[in-house]
Amino acid sequence: MVHQVTRFSDAFSAWENWNLTNFDSKSECVLAFKQALDLTQPPLAAVVSYHIEQASTLLAETHELVGPTGETNELYTAGRGVAVVIQNDQSNQAQKSVVSQLTAALIAGNSVILCSDDAEFCKELEAAYKQSSLPTNLVQLASLDAYHQLLESDVRSVGYVGNPEVELSINRQLSKREGAIVGLVSETDLAAIPVAHDPHLSLRFITERTRTINITAVGGNATLLELGSETH
Structure with a gap:
């Protein structure tokens, strides 16, 4: 148990x-x-490339929102925290599908523990990771059964690839947790792999997340909040 706690702690610090x-x-x-993955597994490298490209159209830009009192409001995205990806099919x-979830989680700003x-497969991923410029402990590899203990930690996202029966048991375990609600991204259709696509x-x-900056005065321009006047 201590080993998995340390693994989570390192992943959280990297995140x-x-x-x-x-x-x-x-x-x-x-x-x-x-x-790096392209040297040994071009099909998997293509999956990484696809999700980098898709994420760039979704996450790269900060969106300007309306500032009703003269302030600037920006909408942007951030990672949730430590993501656990569980592979129950080889x-x-x-x-x-595992690589798609790993890539999506990383590019979105999360650290990842793959069980x-x-x-x-894990050997090839680890070799590519070590050759890349990704930070230390951002991607970690663990045995499949390690996920039971890791799900008791403060993980914020869970990905699963495998059969529906295990998917159901994971969902039940997550539903019994206290604290933040954890999203489950699940791929059980291993013929079509719709999640990967x-x-x-x-x-x-x-x-x-939103970022607000007052640009007119401390507290903004409250007169811009007026809904009517004496003549209305």
Whole structure:
């Protein structure tokens, strides 16, 4: 149990810095992971490339909102925290789905702990990770059964690839947790892998935030909030 607590703690520390990194820099780091993976697994590298491209249209820009009292309001996205991705199938299709969730979670600003017993697959991912410019402890690999303990930690997103029966048990475990609600991204159709092909997958791993700056005066211009006058 202590080992998994330490693993989570390291992943959380890595996330805090990664989450403050701007999108372009995150994208460059994940692209380096893709380029390293391209040397041994071009099909998986193509999955990484696809989700980087899709996320760039969804997450890269900060959106300006209306400022009713003269302030500036900005809408932007941030990572949720530590994401746990669980691989319970070792087929090629399952590997593609795992890589899609791993990429989407990273580019959205999360750290990732992958729980898998697919030894050769994990070896290739670890080698590509070490060759990339991704920060230390941002991606960690654990055995499949480690997810039971990790889900008791303060993880904020969970991805699952496998059969519906295990998906149900994970959902039940998450529903009994106290604290923040954890989103479950689940791929159980391993023939079509619709989640892996979802162009909006990165949105499943983000939280929206707003930034407000008063630019007219302390507290803004309250006169702009007037709804009527004596003549109305």
